Amino acid sequence: MKFLQPTTLDEALAAKAEHPHALPIAGGTDVMVELNFDKHRPAALLDLNRVDELAQWAPEDGHIRLGAGVSYTRVIDELADRLPGLAMAARTVGSPQIRNRGTVGGNLGAASPAGDSHPALLAADAVVEVASVRGTRQIRVTDFFTGVKRNALDRDELITAILIAPSTGPQQFCKIGTRNAMVIAVSAFGLALHPERRRVGTGIGSAAPTPRRAHGAEDFLSAALDDEGLWDSRAELPETLATEFGGRVRDAASPIDDVRGSAAYRLHSLAVMARRALAWAWHDYRTSTSDGRA
């Protein structure tokens, strides 16, 4: 097996162009498991750990530009105020060791329907920046997942960064697992309120072939909040509204039965999580200052 170790992004992109079959490795928390279980025998590994450009984050044009190689631990420690939904999701990933190594870029690379960052990125309307020697593309995260463990990357492309707008309203992330830590999601839900746009963002995990948004629920709730003037009044949220929202989130999912849980439970739990998450987010919104910050 070839081991490629570029030290700059240009070198990395050149290496990927030259060896399109090379498997990128960031934290390695997915890659090494696959290798150890003999699920994957790549001809070459492309180690991205020395590429400094990928390991940085910075505010840029009103977004946070999160390098693909930034670890979950750093997201939690450094970005919880600006990207609360993603930080909450990061907090639920694996164990401290996995959070120290694992990256959001790797999560997107693996594109598992159970990837925990995905619902948060979907709810926040994030954009995935990918690059190759041919140039750079920006892909909306909604369009990024193309099938079970498949994503929109071309063979010569790498994920370079994730662009996420800092939160303008409360965000939540919930994840069901059958133990209280270190567990792959049975189902997960991400929620972001975007008061400035009067929109609600959602993300569903582990309950469809890919992570997906609950468009119907988003439209329903955004409209209802508008119609009843709730964005401005910040009045209490009618319980029926939250329940209806939960139901519509559930309806957007198409889960399967597997060893981790039944399809019926996944649907049920999504409805409950969505209702609760909305209640918490709305409570935060009501008690926050007018710029939306809690």
Add this chain to the structure above:
Amino acid sequence: MSTPTRTPTGAPRELAGPTTGGVGANAQRPDAALKVTGEFAYGSDLWTDDMLWGVTLRSPRPYARIRSIEIGEALAVPGVHAVLTAEDVPGRNVCGLELSDQPVLAEGVVRYQGEPVALVAADHPEIARQAAKKIRVDYDVWEPVTDPMAALGHPTWNQVHDQPAEVSGLSRESAPIHPDGNLVRHLKIRKGEPAPTADVVVTGEYTVGMQDQAFLGPESGLAMPAEDGGVDLYVSTQWLHVDQKQVCAALGLPLEKVRLTLAGVGGAFGGREDLSMHVHACLLALRTGRPVKMVYDREESFFGHVHRHPAMMRYEHGATREGKLVHVRCEIYFDGGAYASSTPAVVGNGGTMGIGPYVVPNVHVDAYGVYTNNPPCGAMRGFGSVQAAFGYEAQMDKLAAALGMDPVELRCRNAMELGSESPTGQIVDSPAPVAELLRRLEAMPLPPEHGAGTAPDLRDLPGGVGNTTHGEGVVRGVGYAVGYKNVGFSEGYDDYSTARVRLEVIGGAPAVTVHTAAAEVGQGLVTIEQQICRTELGVDEVVVHPKDTGVGSGGSTSASRQTYMTGGAVKAACEQVREQLFGLAQQRLGRTVADLRLEGGKVVSDRQGVLGALADILGDEVIEETVEWRHRPTEPIDPEAGQGFAHVQYAFAAHRAVVDVDVELGLVKVVELACTQDVGKAINPEAVIGQIQGGTGQGLGLAVMEEILVKGGEIRNPSFTDYLIPTILDMPPMRIEVLEYPDPHAPYGLRGVGEPPTISSGPAVVAAIRQATGRALTRVPVRPEYITGT
């Protein structure tokens, strides 16, 4: 964790005099520092320069006829030194713990998914793995027999359990999987009236899923061919001598040519009682003339050892209006999978102790052990008792509800005690503080409720860091359970252990070497052996000889028996050494002294004071004694009524579980587990606490998450990604009270410790979840779906 308390209850006076680290002390493990610093050598660390690596080709099918096996292509791979199949087994191609029914390598038929079919030895494990893939096995696939009742031709129950979607896979087949049919054992107990009547009767059906031992150190060993044509095997195991016997039979070699030494064991819990790679590595080593190492990875480990028997149970309990048990009827089916392993003993325990530690005049039990094409099941901590306790304790709560009585009160009214008669007609002849264990739990303060208004830490809530509730839907429940287990081997088995103790002067100071073949699997037997030698011989320096077959059998490290049995053997050997030493001392003194004892490296008389230093008395003499030690004999139970003195000792533990359940999402947080256990005498109090905590955790795991999911005979989750064991966020703090009521028949009055806490913790957790949810919850592990009804 809160500080555990010990309740002295008239145990014998501390035996540890000025010698430190004796019986009753918290002596440190001899391997503690090595383990904590990561330097301890486990079986998987074994290494010789010229060794080859062995791998196993396993059947992907649960049930099939092997039409042919083509090994040519595999043999041709450069770096491959041998490819072996059943034809290459020189001795009898059969092994098994209690019944010899399992081929070393499949011969004509495979009976479970994962059954070993062929072996490869190569220069590198990777080469061996690749070569194994080139072995062509042509299978004629048969429909697997997967339902234990159907396998016996019994009508299957109309169970209303919430079966997990993945688990059913029923087959109506009852074709015999083995020549003598699918019944491994049927145990009957018929005590009292055949048709009793009671004021209040409750019935229930319960199911226990398949648990894995989940030891962290996978199966591993190294076989070294020897010049005498024999083999030396270094292996992680639980019982060297029973392995030796089976390896010899398969290799066609006499005992003296197959020598076993215990390699570092990373946990066992019953899963290493059967052979894994033992014969395989020896076959490859003898064929190639090279040392051969085999190590399973986690996935292979799930196929490479037996699991806890799944059980289906049906109970009927009858009581008077005052809450006195009148009768218990119970039927239990243990699914033994493809080979017998410990199934007969599991049926023995599950049958004889299947109604719990209660006094019941009329008992009717049918316990069955069955062959199916599911993964083979065998020994796991508390076997037989663990499964039954989920049934009988659920029934006790159900009965209490029907009577409108407090569940602890009901249990205490029927609790077994010293002098009670067991369902097998055995008189309990040592303390059985069942009621006291429960009353002590009841008296413990309950953990505080979450403070109103303040947001609790997510880690303290059901769902944990998953952030699924901030208190919504959370209901607290409290549940109690008690259980019991036989210590040592039962039903007339000739159960013994052997100890060799040597006393000599090394570097001017007296030193003891203790040599037994009893496996140290992490439980701390090595410490116990040292402690007993220190106390009995008054010598601080005690060396534990490596465990090997150079000394007689220590029996199995199972059935909570080693402190009792090997401890008893070491004690007896020490006593003989001491007698010899006293003889020598009196010879040296030239007179008889009646009241000699050993203390702090000196021979002392109460009346005459110090008579001399051990080192001086011994001089160049070496005193060595080997003792084969037995517990008092037990009896087989009779086949029709199940009566007899079956068990040498019972051990009891009880738990109170406090849980918070998110009733809307079906998620559980165990808030506290309190345990009371009678250990007779805590030889090493800290080790006792460790056993109680660990056993409790394993019981909790079975109650709420641990299950090997099998469908159509195939394991669906052979990895720690989906076979979940509790983390620190799942295991709550414990309150522990250790009682010490000595058993007059046992060395130092001690009682086996390892298994009882695994028996009652799970049922207590499930009882607490039932209280919180109002659901019947008849199947464990309890999945969120069972609570939410989705």
